[in-house]
Structure formats: C-alpha cells, structure tokens
Amino acid sequence: MPELPEVETIKRGLSSFIVKDKIKKTTILCEKSFQGESGEIAGALIINIRRFGKALIIDLDNKNSLMIHLRMTGQLIYDGKERYAAGHPSENFVDKLPNKQTRVIFEFQNGTLYFNDQRKFGFIKVLETKEVENDPFIKKLAKEPWQIEPEELYEKLQKHQNSPIKAVILDQTVIAGLGNIYADETLFMSQIHPKTKAGKITKQQAKEIIKNAKKVMEKSIESGGSTLKDYKKADGERGDYLDKFAQVFNRQGQKCPRCGKIIEKIRVAGRGTHICPNCQKEIND
DNA sequence: CTAGGATCCTGTCAGC
C-alpha cells in the first residue's frame, strides 16, 4: 500500500518527533514482524531517518539501524505530545492503541511508536548501519524518478519488452517508488495503456513516464500522501491525495477528467488497474 | 535470462 509519497510523509513527520529521542523499550507482539535482536537497539538514540524507495531506515547511535518496510498494510503511528499517523489508511488510525493489528511497540522518552500491520507482510529488522546499503532489497533498488534519465529507463524497458508496461514500472529494480496508485496515475497522465508491451514504449514516452511519475508523487507528498496525519486536529480526516488529486485510481464508473468517458477497472499483471479507455488506447502490434 | 502465477496473512464485501 504505502508507496514512496506515504513513506516520505512518514519520514518527515517522524523525524520531527523521534530524532534525538531514546528507545526505552521495545515490545514485539508478532515475531514475524520483527527480525533481529531487540536488545541491540535498547537504550539507543535515534540520530537520523532515511528513505530508500519505499523502505525507511532509522539510524541509531550504536552503529545499528532499523529497516522498516510497510508492504501492503503497514502503518506507523506516533503518539506523544501530538499524534502522527501514516501508512495504510484505515479507520483504526483513530482507534485506541495498541489495537488488534499492532505488531511492535517502541517506547521513547517522549512518546510511543506503534507499528501496525493487518496482513503481516511488512517487517522491521535490525541491521548494522554500514550494512544497510548491502541489504538485498536496497541493493537491487533502481533510481527514483528524480534521478533516472529517460535513456536509462528506456534501456531497462527493452529488457522486459514482452511484459505490460504497468508491471515493469511497478518493478522496484527498474524504477523505484511507484506502487499501484501512482503507476495508474502516471500511465493515465502519460496516455499510455497499462497493457502496452514495454518494448513498444518510445523514448519520448519513457520521458513522459518519468515526468509524470515525479508530478504525481510530488503532488501527493505535498498533500501529506494518500493517508492521514495529525488527526488530533483533523479528527480522522483522511490524507487527501486520493480524494483531491487522483484522476483514475479507484474512480471506475466516474467520468474521465480529460475526455468525459467512463473510467474502467481492469486487471493487469494481477493487479486492479484503472484506465480511461479513450485516453489510453491499447496499441500492441 | 524473462514472464507469469502462487504465495505470505487478515479482513471486508458481494452474491447466493
């Protein structure tokens, strides 16, 4: 679920609350959700928070780091002087904490951080700070849209020429950061049908994909991700990317904002996919 | 090597 903008939102929010704070206690409610020894982070000070694609890295002052990946349904909720929640949007952002989906709890001097994860696909793991960039996931990660050059993306698309373009831009080793929402939004803005074979994408289209991926994700980061934050004031109000800015995602049955035709939901690469059948024509062969 | 499908897990919703 959470894609790059949501993880960036978490990074920014959490940084202001937990950097320079100390981990007093870690409670693991689900073994699968926490890899490594919690003893190795006990008493450590948070010195920095980084993001690699959709992975969050929390660096400690004892040469260790925590890597967090939210996968489909992970959430991080900070409860201190303020509450700050980001990740998988759900009503239980406003539940009492911990709740049924809470997997790990970190207690700091000044607040508490809850890692919730309904489906348990996400994880937190302890690793040495110097090993972060050797982690298999991080190591294979491609450049993000802000760093990749159109030529480089184009070359990579040729290597997956028979796969639908949507499947390829979801591949984090091709371009990092896009997930199901922003892939659909990017392809809509680029007027490319998601089933188009990657080998048919032109250099100009590769350039468009990069440009629009940046655009949709920047817009989302500006609005706090498609998630919810600081609900103490907002009273459960949702992060408003999906409501305000998403043009096709989850809008099947509604009118296309560009041409007025009805948006359809189809299946591509095993994922629910939203398109305007008029703006995104399928052209294979 | 690529491509596609199954898989991890819990919860919700539509349809009968």
Added chain:
DNA sequence: TGCTGACAGGATCCTA
C-alpha cells in the same frame, strides 16, 4: 444468517 470466492496502495519465490 452463514458460507464462498474475490480482492486488497508489495515483493519474493517457483516454475516453464
């Protein structure tokens, strides 16, 4: 009401 199957904002593993 209860059951069933489909599906879900991700990534990996297995097979052909």
